Amino acid sequence: MLCRSADEIFWMSRYVERAIAVGRLIEVTWHLELDAGDLVDSGARFWMPLLGLEGDGGHAHTEGQSTPGDVRRHLSLDRGNPSSLVSCIGQARASAQRVRESISTEMWEQINELYLSLAHSELGAEMERDPYLFFRRVREGAQFFQGLADGTMAHDEAWDFICLGTYLERADNVARLLDLQTHLLTAESDDGNDPSVRWLAVLRSCGAAEPYARYYSLRIDPARVIEFLLLNPVFPQSLRFSLVAARNALAGIEAGRHIRGERSAERLMGRVCGRLENAAVDEVLDEGLHTFLLDTRARIGQVADQVTRTYLRDEPDSGKLVGVARATMIMAAQQQQQTGRAGAYPPPPANHGAVAGRPAR
């Protein structure tokens, strides 16, 4: 398929998945706030940290005297915020429109109608009046779109790009959310509140409370929550499941290629999957959860970058030094340097709190 179409489809599905994650996070935070009662400063405790999920752009926008309502609106309805709920749906719809010929009519009509249903001027009132119904309607609208993609499109290359986008995005979202929440829980561990409510909310924000209960009974044990969300092989919102599903999609894309390149994206994908498949939760916590998640997110980012170069931009590796040629050069350089310090592992990106932006074409 066309590189440009694959690019649009990949980002269309990422934005739909991102919208689901953003909506669920706001919804769960709202519940937490209600559980906490009037005594705590709910803005500082529950809502401001969510802005950290967006990187600096979000912070600057709502700094100062932000009320919980301001933060909610910024995350849900602000068209100026590229990761808000309405922006995600808007970008997914814009991509779908540009590749209308490559997706099914059912999918297009669903995302278009969802977008139109968010374009009316009373949206803020609708959300504040009945947040449960509002977030549920948007989430289900997005999930319906995902279901229609499964049920109405041929499961060919375009479908593989939909899966790749959906699961890479989901993996990144789970890692990001878990990183934020564990950070907060550690910071406030000695304030006397029962942390199990908060851990339950972490599960809920991944739609994972009931499946967790089926596995472990609903006794909230932080290590088990982490294990479930990171390493469970069959729960579709876990990091491991998402990465394995993304790997399968990538294998499907690569299998259809006539030309055999360096398979860089597949190799990067295989490495990060292997890490999750062979990890144990005690080892992860021993290494440091934050470090583990940071590293995993950096690797997900590398996979996405390589996918972009190889499949979405048609930038073949030829012309660059790759494989044996590059290895030869590295060895020569090391011999000359004598110190043997070449090829250090690159540091993780600085803005590790931010969501992945879409690279320009």
Added chain:
Amino acid sequence: MMAERQNMAALSYDVGPFWDEMFEGDRAPRPHYATLASKLASLSEAEVARRQAAADRSFMGRGITFAVADDPSGIEKILPFDLIPRLILPDEWRTIERGLAQRVRALNLFLHDVYHDQHILADGTLDPELVLGSRGYQREFQGVDPPLGIYTHVVGSDLVRDAGGDFYVLEDNLRTPSGVSYLIENRRVLKRTWPQLFDGYDVRPVEGYPQALLEVLQAVAPPMADDPVVVLLTPGIYNSAFFEHAFLARSMGIEMVQGSDLFVDDGTVFMHTTHGRERVDVIYRRIDDEYLDPLTFRSDSILGVAGLMAAYRLGRVALANGVGTGVADDKATYSYVPTIIRYYLDEDPILPNVPTYLPTNPDDLAYVLDHIGELVVKAVNASGGYGMLIGPHSTRAQLDDFRGRIRARPRDFIAQPTLALSRHPCWVTDHLEGRHVDLRPFVLFGSDVHVTPGGLTRVAIRSGSLVVNSSQGGGSKDTWVLAEGHRATADA
């Protein structure tokens, strides 16, 4: 009053001095419209309004829309759609079909001649200055042979009816005519929102168009391509016909590409795909000649593909429509189409032209300047209803302004009598009103000429307006060509 019946006075009107498609002079429906009229009469006003709203929602939800600049809400607009279909009788359609096929064949022979030996200019039948001075004439393509000798694969000609009920050709669109998606979608939406309307009518289907178009495109592929790759080239999302481009690409199952998706290497056109480069054999291009290739035409065009014209000249890629067809739908050339038909086919034109005055001709110029208040003046190089003067609807200052412009640049204008375009009832709030309409059928030319049995009926939505162009607030209707043998009686 019960809601089940309409106020009968709301269901007809005085047809005035115009040909009305549905009603005769005595306000009674024509026989083939009688069933439709009785169905309308059986519904309440609220019911018709409900179906109209459902149709509008359907267009919106399906994204059959065009973007409106400077609208911050991000909501697009739909082309106004009127529920009441326009009906065309089988024998009327036969004439249209034969007339358009004749026209398209003759215009292709004309194009081939202009870009080769130019007999029609050499023997003085047409003025070389008029033809070769057209902005649509592309000198660089002199001597280039398009596959099968076909220049115009897709044609959309605009027909109008005068007060006597006769069809005339108002103009030919031989470059990148648009609107065929509306022809098909109008039918789909009407079937969705008012299926009962079709009972008792035998309407010829229009769904075959995309398949027929694909067959034309495959037929003109370069001979060395045994399984030709066909793509549709769009200028992108900001083009007002983008919906149509996506619709056609999806219906035909071909890729919709933008200029940046294509590149030329060693005289062959390729597209960037996830599997590397893939050869392209036929391009159904929906961008104008001037933007196709920055190396040949406008160097500032970012919509086209550098080197595309070289590949086209070498016959490595086919373009539909061909390059340079604008010379044959120039509004000045138009006035000679009857001559062109006689010259190449030795036949009388089946569909008449609207009489046209060319200000380059001194007698015509004098007439136009004297009678400008009764005429419609059009700029030859404009379309979409821009650059047009409707004499009877214009102020003295506007008439004087056009007189000055015609004197200064006579080759840039033509003038025609103001036609009393036929009217068709439209549903306005709670009753029917007559609105002026035209008809754009679509002609495909591959191994044979094929006219899709239907057309886009464009409606001048404003009361009394004669301008049907969508860029000027026009709307459209579903258009039914009734099948052969359809009895023109009330209870057919």
